[in-house]
Amino acid sequence: MVITRKELIKNYIEFFKLNEHKEIPNSSLVPANDPTVLFTTAGMHPLVPFLLGQKHPLGKKLVNVQRCIRTGDIDEVGNTTHHTFFEMLGNWSLGDYFKKQAIEMSFEFITKVLKIPLERFAVTVFMGDEDAPKDDEAAKIWLDLGVSKDRIAFLPKKDNWWGPAGETGPCGPDTEMFYWRDSKEKAPKKFNPEDKRWVEIWNDVLMQYNRDRSGKYIEAKQKNIDTGMGVERVLAVTNGFDDNYLTEVWQPIIKEIEILSEKKYGKDPEETKAMRIIADHLKASVFIIGDGVVPGNAERGYVLRRLIRRAVRYGRLLGLREFTRKVCLKVFDIYDDYDNLVGNKQSILDEIEKEETKFNLTLEQGMKVFDKLVSEERSIDGKNAFLLYQSYGFPIEMTIELAKEAGIFVDEKRFEEESKKHQELSRTASAGTFKSGLADNSEGTTKLHTAAHLLNEALRQVLDKDIKQKGSNINPERLRFDFNFARKVESAELKKVEEWVNDKINKKLEVKREEMKVEEALKSGAHGEFGAKYPDIVSVYTIMDGKKIISKEICTGPHVKNTSELGSFKIVKEESSSAGIRRIKAVVE
Numbered sequence: 001m002v003i004t005r006k007e008l009i010k011n012y013i014e015f016f017k018l019n020e021h022k023e024i025p026n027s028s029l030v031p032a033n034d035p036t037v038l039f040t041t042a043g044m045h046p047l048v049p050f051l052l053g054q055k056h057p058l059g060k061k062l063v064n065v066q067r068c069i070r071t072g073d074i075d076e077v078g079n080t081t082h083h084t085f086f087e088m089l090g091n092w093s094l095g096d097y098f099k100k101q102a103i104e105m106s107f108e109f110i111t112k113v114l115k116i117p118l119e120r121f122a123v124t125v126f127m128g129d130e131d132a133p134k135d136d137e138a139a140k141i142w143l144d145l146g147v148s149k150d151r152i153a154f155l156p157k158k159d160n161w162w163g164p165a166g167e168t169g170p171c172g173p174d175t176e177m178f179y180w181r182d183s184k185e186k187a188p189k190k191f192n193p194e195d196k197r198w199v200e201i202w203n204d205v206l207m208q209y210n211r212d213r214s215g216k217y218i219e220a221k222q223k224n225i226d227t228g229m230g231v232e233r234v235l236a237v238t239n240g241f242d243d244n245y246l247t248e249v250w251q252p253i254i255k256e257i258e259i260l261s262e263k264k265y266g267k268d269p270e271e272t273k274a275m276r277i278i279a280d281h282l283k284a285s286v287f288i289i290g291d292g293v294v295p296g297n298a299e300r301g302y303v304l305r306r307l308i309r310r311a312v313r314y315g316r317l318l319g320l321r322e323f324t325r326k327v328c329l330k331v332f333d334i335y336d337d338y339d340n341l342v343g344n345k346q347s348i349l350d351e352i353e354k355e356e357t358k359f360n361l362t363l364e365q366g367m368k369v370f371d372k373l374v375s376e377e378r379s380i381d382g383k384n385a386f387l388l389y390q391s392y393g394f395p396i397e398m399t400i401e402l403a404k405e406a407g408i409f410v411d412e413k414r415f416e417e418e419s420k421k422h423q424e425l426s427r428t429a430s431a432g433t434f435k436s437g438l439a440d441n442s443e444g445t446t447k448l449h450t451a452a453h454l455l456n457e458a459l460r461q462v463l464d465k466d467i468k469q470k471g472s473n474i475n476p477e478r479l480r481f482d483f484n485f486a487r488k489v490e491s492a493e494l495k496k497v498e499e500w501v502n503d504k505i506n507k508k509l510e511v512k513r514e515e516m517k518v519e520e521a522l523k524s525g526a527h528g529e530f531g532a533k534y535p536d537i538v539s540v541y542t543i544m545d546g547k548k549i550i551s552k553e554i555c556t557g558p559h560v561k562n563t564s565e566l567g568s569f570k571i572v573k574e575e576s577s578s579a580g581i582r583r584i585k586a587v588v589e
Contacts, residue, residue, distance in 0.1 A: 003114075003238050005087075005249050006337070008231060009065045012089045015109050016063035021091055024064045025533035028340075029291040030300065030471060032529065032556065038300050039069035039288075043090035044226045049556050050094050051170055051207065051224050057515045057537035060096035065089050065231070067287060067338075071303050074310070077280045078273040080243040081199075084307065085284035086232050093225035102204050102225040103141045103175065110177065110202070114238055120180040122191035122198060123147060126161055126173030127154035131217045132209060135160075135173045142175070151191045159193070162205040162226070170207045170220060177202040179237045199237055202229040245276055252330040253279040260326060261318040270397070274314040281311040282324060282352070286331045289348045290340045292471060294578050295355045308355045309362075309393050316363070317397065324356045325349050359393060366392025370399070374406045382414020389415075390422065444476035446558045447566050447588050450511055451501065452479050453541060454563070455586060456527065457551040458500040459483055462493055469529050470581050478572070478587045485582045489574050494584075501569040504543065504550055508564035512542045513557070521554055528554040 003011075013023055027046040029039050040046070043066035050056040066088050076082045093102065110116050123142050128134030139152050154160075163171030180187035182197040191198065207224040209217040235247045245254060245265075254265050257275045265275050288304045295305040308324070315323055332345055341348065366388055373384055380388075380403055388394035396415055403410045452472055459467045463485060471482040489497075516524070518534045526540045534554060541559055543551040560566065568589045577583040 003235065005231060005235060005247075005334075008234060008238075009087070009089065011113055012109070012229070013063055013065065015113055016061075016091045016105070019061075019105055021061040021063040022058040022535070024058060024062050024535045026064060026066055026338075027533065029067055029069050029288060030293065032472070038303060039071065040066065041068055041070050042066070042228060043068070043088045044092070044228075046556070047092060047094075047226075049558055051092075051226065053095075053222050054557060055515075056094055057539050058535050060094045061092070062094070063091045069284060069288065069303075074306070078277050080245065081233065082280075083232055083244070083284075084280050085287050086230055089229040089231060089234075091225070091227050095222040095224065098208075098223050098225060099138055099206050100141055102206070102227065103138065104145065106177065106202060106204055106227065107142075107145045107147075114234070116179060116238070118146060118148075120187055121147065122151040122153070122178045122180070122187075122193075124153045124155045124160050124176045124178070124193055126175075127156055129157055131157070132161075132173065135175070135206075138173070138175045138206065148189075150189050153191050153193050155193065162203075163207070164211045168211050168213055170209070170224065171211055171217070172205060172207040172209050172220075172223075174203050174205040176200050176204075181237050181242055183240060199233065201234050201237060203227065245279065249334055250279055252333055253283065253327060256327050256330050257318070257320075257323075260323050261320055263318055271318060274317050277314045278311045278318075278320075278327065281307040282328050283331050285311070285352055286328050286341065286348055287335075287338075289351050290338070290344055294351060305355060308352055309359045312356050312359050312363075313393050313398070321360075322353075322356065325353045328352055362392055363394075366394055370394070370402060374403075374408060379408050380410040382411045382416075382418050385410055385412075385415040386418035386422070389419070442476045444588075445474055447560055448474045448476075448479040448586075449555070449557060450541075450543075450559045450563065451566055451569055451586065451588050452481055453543065453551045453553050453555070453559075454501045454504050454569070455479070455481055455497065455584065456483070456553065458497045459485075459584075461500055462496045463489065469527070470577075471529075478585055481584045481586070482577045482581050483584075484580060486580055488576070489582060489584075494571050494574055498569060498571050504545070505563045505566045505569060507545060508562055509543050509545055509550060511559050511561055511563065512544070513559070514540045514542065516540060518554070524552070525549070526552045526554050 017023065027040060031037060031040050031045050043064060044051065056062065068086055068088050069084060071084060073082060074084060077084060110121065125138045126135040134154065142152055143149065160174050160176065162174050163169060178198040179201050180197060181199050205226040207226060208220055210220045211217050232244050232247065232249060235249065236244045239247060241247060244250065254275055257278055258265055263271050266272055285304055285307050293300045293304055295301055295308060311324065328349055332341055335341055369392060370388060373380055380399060385396060385399050388399050389396060396412065400410050452474065456469055467483050467485060470484055473480040515537055518536060518538050521538050521540050528534060538554045539556060541553055541555050542549060543563065566588050569586060570589060571584055571586045573585040575583050
């Protein structure tokens with residue numbers, strides 16, 4: 001069956017709409033209510049509060065396609081299946097249907113809509129352990145649908161269990177669906193998940209437990225379904241490709257790289273790998289900038305900078321110079337259904353080109369360091385090879401090639417040791433930063449969400465009525481709030497903002513939640529985050545002082561019920577975030 005990206009997305013969403021699901025928007029790559037991750041990594045991220053029990057304005061059955069970024073394995077990009085940016089199709093049950101209906105709908109979509117034959121289909125289910133029993137229930141549902149016993153594999157927690165993302169929270173077994181992609185050899189009767197010709201195409205997470213602080217797994221009061229189907233992978237298998245980069249969401253980019261480099265994709269393994277990395281990293285960069293991130297030296301900006309620079313490095317291996325703008329133009333052609341890309345096309349291209357130019361200068365500086373090492377050391381040890389890689393962006397392949405031309409030795413083994421040491425330090429640092437967990441609805445986080453609403457209004461009252469929220473990040477310790485403002489906020493102004501918020505806290509004002517149509521919410525004066533897409537029905541939080549509206553915002557929460565719960569509000573820092581955007585960090589005590 002031949003299917004296009006737009007057809008796949010349309011068919012998936014319409015299938016679940018026919019099964020009484022409501023479509024929710026494709027959210028920003030910058031998570032609105034999750035301080036534990038830099039980017040939206042799955043379709044369930046925008047739904048975290050609702051998976052924990054908060055009522056969703058559109059009901060209990062939802063569906064969408066979500067743009068995602070995953071950066072944990074950037075170094076693995078270059079094979080046929082790894083991508084930094086991808087689109088995820090998903091359907092959810094928030095305490096409504098559970099295993100039987102979820103699995104039945106997945107099976108129907110796969111066999112009736114995608115028309116995947118049973119002889120190319122297999123599944124895995126959870127084998128059970130000391131925390132939870134073997135998932136015989138899921139296995140029986142698959143058997144009743146006609147899946148052979150030989151095509152059902154029971155796997156341990158590391159393969160067939162989701163969550164919790166942090167130390168506590170919702171979790172449960174999952175059941176994964178696989179497709180036999182080998183077109184030359186018939187799929188064996190017995191399913192072997194280790195055989196790489198079996199490719200996972202869909203995952204149904206069956207959230208039936210909550211892990212508590214003692215480490216026990218307790219049956220959840222609200223059982224959820226959270227599924228994920230990768231658009232890129234499904235396009236590859238349903239169109240008969242064993243290489244994702246041969247599909248329509250990659251080929252225009254690859255062909256542009258071929259034209260610019262005068263090299264052929266698939267001919268030389270190293271050149272093919274370079275083309276995949278360039279295509280992947282530049283596509284991801286376009287989408288990240290499209291959601292308001294700019295290259296920098298910390299957090300999201302650092303990831304973006306690394307992606308662009310890595311693409312430029314691999315471009316050099318193909319003989320490319322000043323090429324990013326031309327390659328990135330193809331991304332806009334493929335994804336012309338994303339308004340945030342189309343509307344910001346020139347600024348996105350300018351930002352990537354500016355970073356490319358900046359990095360080319362860094363590479364020139366690195367060459368001076370390399371030449372000095374050649375003349376003084378007559379060899380490149382592991383530490384210096386890593387210095388060239390880390391500080392000046394030299395891939396080890398480039399260092400080896402340059403060293404070979406100079407007739408000197410590079411200690412590759414020591415380079416790998418230094419690289420692994422650095423990766424381990426990075427992983428440890430990341431774990432320390434984000435270990436608080438995916439869905440932190442702690443008391444501190446809840447208070448700070450409400451405090452952010454008050455801060456938003458205080459800035460409008462004290463500084464400028466046209467101020468709009470441009471981003472936020474909230475964890476149990478502090479809130480970070482970005483807003484449009486052309487200059488530094490003076491200390492006297494910050495004090496007025498602080499006093500305004502604390503006045504509203506001391507007045508013990510009620511925080512009221514309502515559900516209404518998004519048009520009605522905006523018409524009533526409710527504020528929303530700039531550039532955000534909202535579902536048809538939204539939650540609106542209003543803070544009243546008598547008959548006067550103090551704050552009215554569209555938000556997914558969580559929030560306190562009364563401002564008196566906040567304690568005392570204090571601004572700890574005010575700084576520039578980017579051009580025309582200021583950032584405030586604040587706490588409640």
